[in-house]
Amino acid sequence: MWLDILAWIIVVVLFIVGMAGSVYPILPGALAIYAAFFVYGFMVSFEPFGWLFWTIQTLIVAVLFLADYAVNAWGVKRYGGSRASVVGSTIGVLVGPFVIPAFGLVIGPFAGAVIGELLTGSDLDRSVKVGWGSLVGLFTSVVVKIALQAVMILLFALWLIF
Structure with a gap:
């Protein structure tokens, strides 16, 4: 009984960490949610989960990894950015929260993209655009991650209920 309670505590904590990872890119996001399924399986039972569950969840995780980069790059490219601005934005997402803890998640990718674009010789107006x-791209990516990770958690709950 206590093992079941401990398992549920760990699962819920991993779900919270996973959803927080949608917004804060340093946290493992979808991998934390995916890990919660294994915690439940090892500590309670793998019995409710068949090949269909694992296939769907693995596909969602793969889509999340691809979408995370692709949606951000789409935002930069849609506004006329170069490869350098995509790289700068990605670096900004990773470094920004550490350099400016409260606002780095927003300022980092913006500044990274602007600097990347300036380095390619673009003028300031184009770089700011x-x-x-x-x-x-960042905010679109966050919305997509929240939605898909919520689907992962919902599928987990539905698999346990039905």
Whole structure:
């Protein structure tokens, strides 16, 4: 009985960490949610989960990894950004929260894209426009991650109920 309670505590904590990872890219996001399924399986039972469950969940995780980069790059490219601004935006997403803890998640990708675009020789107006595109991509990516990770958790709950 106590093992079941401990398992549920760990599962819920991993779900919370996973959802927080949608917004804060340093946290493992979808992998934390995926790990919660294994915690449940090892500590309670793998019995409710068949090949269909694992196939669907693995596909969602794969889509999340691809979408995370692709949606951000889409935002930068849609606003006329170069490869350098995509790289700068990605670096900004990873470094920004550490450099400026409260606002780095927003300022980092914006500044990274602007700097990347300036390095390619673009003027300041174009670079700022590309920076704005990085924010559009970032926020779109967050919405997609929250939605898909919520689907992962919902499928887990439905698999246990039915």
